[in-house]
Amino acid sequence: MEDNLTLLQRIYDPQTFRQQGHALIDQLATYFESAQSPAASQVFPAQEPLSSYAFWQAEFDAPLRNDPAAFFDDVIQQSVKPHYPSYMGHQVAVTAPAAALAGLLSSVLNQGMALYEMGMVSVPLERLVIELLAKRIGYSANSGGILTSGGTLANLTALLAARALKAPAAVWTEGNQERLAIMVSEEAHYCVDRAARIMGLGNAGIIKLPTDERFKMRTDLLEPYLDAAKAQGLHVIAVIGSCCSTSTGSHDNLEAIADFAERHNIWFHADGAHGGAAVFSQQYRHLLQGIERADSVVMDFHKMLMIPALATGLVFKRNEDSFRTFQQRAEYLWNNTEADWYNLGKRTFECTKYMMSLKIATVLRLYGEAAFAAAVDQTYDLGQKFAKILAKRPNFELAMEPECNIVCFRVIKPGVSDLNAFNLELRQRVLEKGNFYLVQTTLRGVVYLRVSLMNPLTTEKELEMLLDELESFSIQRVFA
Ligand SMILES: Cc1ncc(COP(=O)(O)O)c(C=O)c1O
Known part of the structure; x- marks a missing residue:
């Protein structure tokens, strides 16, 4: 029987890593080659959930392997293949190989990221990535933000900031004192509804605006819907524009939403998880006209921009707002309540997160914004x-x-x-x-x-x- 130390030394053996790592890169290169070959088919390896479960259960029950290559091969064969040109499914990135390599680097170094000491490379890289995104959105140098684990979490984080700034009472310390509400189109991603419910807004607090024949928010209804909400005693803290909506890829009229939000001192949040990426495109930037007027913007690098999941930019028009989301002390991590940009855990939902900026920065260093x-x-x-x-x-x-x-x-x-x-x-x-x-x-x-x-x-x-x-x-x- 192998003792603990021998087992652990075997786990961390550099030569084994070298050999298994080279083999994996070869397997993945073969996958990329097959994706680009004229015969690329079988993008979807159809399998019933229970038969897939039985297959992997047999794998679990089998004697231990010395080498993961065959296991990895089964994983590749039985997964959906986004790199095949016949992949037209859900909105996941078709990952850039170089970004995936950076993912391996991140997995090995495994910096914690909650505070600068545990992210001395990826924290400044994160600031640079956010600054670039903010610039393309059209924000001034006064803006700022974070990278976080997905559009779902980013939307919730943005709405928490909206609540901190727009609710009459300090909900963070006092709890919900008023009946708060948000306004959003009926075509918005379900995560906005989920975020509102997590925040305790309930059915009445999620005001869904109907959409027009192109599935865009009926912005002409914002005023009457707000009046009706007020008449019911609701206090609207935020209005969310989808750019674009998930089902149909429709872009809400962000200018009209911005006008409305400014008139009523309501937070304007733009959910650009999918379509926000067009800030990088001269050709399609027009779809996002008005996004620069939003108080906060979400954009998933792991959808349109070839970055492996998860890596979402959440940018605030005013950097100081990003520090209003979570107002906590954590003496074991930091001993002040200052708005120090480099202790990211003050502003992110996550405590530990992976080195998100690394994959993005790698693509930017190799190929540029182009x-x-x-x-x-x-x-x-x-x-x-x-x-x-x-x-x-x-x-x-x-x-x-x-x-x-x-x-x-x-x-x-x-x-x-x-x-x-x-x-x-x-x-x-x-x-x-x-x-x-x-x-x-x-x-x-x-x-x-x-x-x-x-x-x-x-x-x-x-x-x-x-x-x-x-x-x-x-x-x-x-x-x-
Ligand atoms: C408009 C929109 N917002 C939010 C999300 C959720 O993003 P994530 O899957 O990164 O949590 C999606 C996902 O498709 C989306 O399309």
């Missing part, structure tokens, strides 16, 4: 091209003209009475075959197939092939 602009331009352009392709095919119908790389459409077949069930079934067949990965959404009761064109190397060819496949499944389907 990399971010290219990823946005390429995928947003492809969204427009897809709309044109769909318009030429009579068996398909667009939900609406896309504004970015999210496109919703459906298959039309004369004689089919339940097109919703039909489209769901077609998607299921596509997934079972596994050559494409696309998702679905329901808009005002109508089921649509939905692609988010996250892979900058996807081309019109794959889009035509996807439609061919859907058409052939549609023809094969015989109705009783």
Whole structure:
């Protein structure tokens, strides 16, 4: 029986790491090669949850391995493959290989990040990344912010700042004294609703504004909805603009929301988890007009910008506001309540977090900001091209003209009475075959197939092939 020390020395053996690390890089390079080969298929390895569970249970129960290569190989084979150009599924980044290497570096060095002492490289890099993002948003040098673990947490953090600054009572110390509320479009990501509920706002405190025919917030209703909220005794602390919304990629009118928020001294938060990346694009920056007037902005580097999850920028128009979110003392970490920019734990939800800035800084050092602009331009352009392709095919119908790389459409077949069930079934067949990965959404009761064109190397060819496949499944389907 191996004693503890021998086991631990084996775990930390540098030669083993060298050999296993080289082997893993080779495996991943092969994955990247296969993704770029003309035969790249099987992007979606369809498997029922229980059969997948049984597979991995057998792995767990098997004798220990000396080498992780076969285990890693199974992981690669049985995962969805975002790097395949036929990946059109959910909004995850198709990660830049260099950013993934920085992820390995971060995993090895594992700096804690809550305070400068445990992030002496990645804390200043984080400030530089935030300063760049703030500049592109259009903020002045007075702005500031943090990187945090995902758009969900970033939206909650921003709303906590809004509460600290806009609620009549000091909720942090006094608890909820008034009935607080936020205003947001019915198409906003569910995490905004979740954040409001975590903050104790309840049903009445989440005022959902209807959307227009392009699924944008009806900003003409902001005033009457605010009046109605006041009449019910609610105190609105924040209004949230989606740029863009998740289902349809629609951009709310940020200028109109900013005007409203300024008129009523309400916090204006822009949820740009997906579309905020367009601040880096000259071509598509116009979609975000008015974002520079928001009090806070969220933008996920791990969606449009090729950075592995999670890495979200939360930027405040006024840096001092970022220190109002959490007002805590932690003597074992820092012994003051000053707004020192370098002790990040004062401003982040996380105590320990990984070296988020490293992956972003690596891409910037190697390719410059042009990399971010290219990823946005390429995928947003492809969204427009897809709309044109769909318009030429009579068996398909667009939900609406896309504004970015999210496109919703459906298959039309004369004689089919339940097109919703039909489209769901077609998607299921596509997934079972596994050559494409696309998702679905329901808009005002109508089921649509939905692609988010996250892979900058996807081309019109794959889009035509996807439609061919859907058409052939549609023809094969015989109705009783
Ligand atoms: C508009 C919007 N906000 C927030 C989120 C949540 O972000 P995350 O998955 O990083 O928590 C998403 C995710 O799709 C989103 O589209």
